[in-house]
Amino acid sequence: MTSPADRDRILTAVEEAADEIVDFTAALIRVPTVNPPGEGYVDCAHLIGDRLAACGFEVEYHDGDGRPEHTAAHPRRNVVGRRRGRAARPLVHLNGHFDVVPVGDGWTVDPFAGLVRDGRVYGRGACDMKAGLASAVYAAEALRRAGVPLEGSIEVSGTVDEESGGWAGVALLAERGRVSSRDIDFVIIPEPLNVDRICIGHRGVYWFEVTTHGHIGHGSMPFLGVNAVSHMGAILEAVRTELEPALATRVTEVPVVPDAARHPTINVNTVAGGQVGETVQTPCVADRCSAIFDRRFILEEGFDATRAEILALLERTRQRVPQLRYEVKDLMVVDPVRTPDGSRLVSTLRHGIEEVLGREASLVASPGTYDHKHFARLAGIEHCVAYGPGILDLAHQPDEWCAVDDLVDATKVLALALADLVGAA
Ligand SMILES: [Zn+2]
Numbered sequence: 059m060t061s062p063a064d065r066d067r068i069l070t071a072v073e074e075a076a077d078e079i080v081d082f083t084a085a086l087i088r089v090p091t092v093n094p095p096g097e098g099y100v101d102c103a104h105l106i107g108d109r110l111a112a113c114g115f116e117v118e119y120h121d122g123d124g125r126p127e128h129t130a131a132h133p134r135r136n137v138v139g140r141r142r143g144r145a146a147r148p149l150v151h152l153n154g155h156f157d158v159v160p161v162g163d164g165w166t167v168d169p170f171a172g173l174v175r176d177g178r179v180y181g182r183g184a185c186d187m188k189a190g191l192a193s194a195v196y197a198a199e200a201l202r203r204a205g206v207p208l209e210g211s212i213e214v215s216g217t218v219d220e221e222s223g224g225w226a227g228v229a230l231l232a233e234r235g236r237v238s239s240r241d242i243d244f245v246i247i248p249e250p251l252n253v254d255r256i257c258i259g260h261r262g263v264y265w266f267e268v269t270t271h272g273h274i275g276h277g278s279m280p281f282l283g284v285n286a287v288s289h290m291g292a293i294l295e296a297v298r299t300e301l302e303p304a305l306a307t308r309v310t311e312v313p314v315v316p317d318a319a320r321h322p323t324i325n326v327n328t329v330a331g332g333q334v335g336e337t338v339q340t341p342c343v344a345d346r347c348s349a350i351f352d353r354r355f356i357l358e359e360g361f362d363a364t365r366a367e368i369l370a371l372l373e374r375t376r377q378r379v380p381q382l383r384y385e386v387k388d389l390m391v392v393d394p395v396r397t398p399d400g401s402r403l404v405s406t407l408r409h410g411i412e413e414v415l416g417r418e419a420s421l422v423a424s425p426g427t428y429d430h431k432h433f434a435r436l437a438g439i440e441h442c443v444a445y446g447p448g449i450l451d452l453a454h455q456p457d458e459w460c461a462v463d464d465l466v467d468a469t470k471v472l473a474l475a476l477a478d479l480v481g482a483a
Pocket residue numbers: 155186187220249250428
């Protein structure tokens with residue numbers, strides 16, 4: 059473990075850099091990297107890359123060549139910086155996505171001004187997660203300014219498209235072998251999970267589409283047709299009365315927050331039926347209806363059983379409802395992930411949180427997914443957590459903000475963790 063004198067110097071270096079950390083967060087907010095469609099990515103990647111270079115990192119860029127979303131109008135560009143110590147390993151990789159969700163209504167401040175007021179930084183992406191990116195850069199920089207030599211190495215990456223699945227971001231870096239368990243020991247993603255919580259994983263996702271097929275007929279003589287919307291109604295009713303109560307009885311051992319998300323869930327995202335796309339109503343029996351479902355499953359269920367349960371439910375409904383015809387299409391599957399018990403990464407962060415905040419850290423898991431899935435599944439890196447500044451509930455909200463105190467405290471925790479994991483003893 060890093061010596062008490064080094065720890066003090068690191069904490070002082072973060073405090074002295076507080077204004078720079080806030081300024082850099084605000085500068086990142088001023089680049090409106092809205093996704094979709096993915097604006098300003100090149101500018102933002104270079105803003106991060108230039109700062110990393112100024113902090114002694116070797117910087118490289120990775121474009122989304124070959125991905126359909128990587129277009130001339132909206133190019134995908136990721137940035138990775140590396141500061142090598144005496145040895146290549148151990149290596150801690152800090153990753154933040156720099157895309158933000160659209161602004162939406164209800165703002166009382168300019169979402170892209172980078173306003174700092176009353177101890178808060180405001181703007182779209184303030185907490186999710188430009189504050190986290192600034193924390194990552196300055197946590198590494200604090201070690202340098204404190205004169206703490208590195209035994210291993212540090213990487214900081216800024217990546218795109220987390221909000222839309224991360225395929226041209228972390229997934230691309232993983233598929234190209236740029237992030238891999240061959241080189242990287244630990245990954246920390248400074249997502250806004252609250253400054254005293256460490257996130258050890260997330261639930262699984264199964265998106266699927268069900269389409270019912272009826273038979274068109276005159277709306278005045280519905281008995282001569284088969285109504286696909288009514289049949290979808292029967293399926294929705296089965297989901298509500300059979301599946302939802304069953305899901306409510308299951309609870310995961312993983313500490314998912316909020317509490318209600320410790321149960322598996324299902325949401326109907328969309329229903330579209332009838333003569334879809336017609337601008338005027340048609341006097342017809344609906345011959346087609348589609349619904350998209352968002353099923354979040356827990357580690358204990360697994361994907362195979364989750365899917366089999368859906369298929370069985372649909373089959374029971376078909377047997378009950380005359381002439382019901384349906385098909386199912388899988389749209390997206392993400393397996394749940396979980397950092398291994400006893401991970402040194404978790405205990406190190408935990409210790410840092412207690413040292414900086416003077417209170418106990420708690421372990422949580424996320425109800426939704428984030429880039430952890432790509433680090434775990436594609437890059438094969440088991441020791442991955444999310445820890446960063448900002449309040450989870452403010453993500454994607456109007457008047458999104460991050461407290462300056464959180465920003466500084468999370469940077470301290472990350473800096474101490476870096477010192478313990480890769481600093482010279
Ligand atoms: Zn995020």
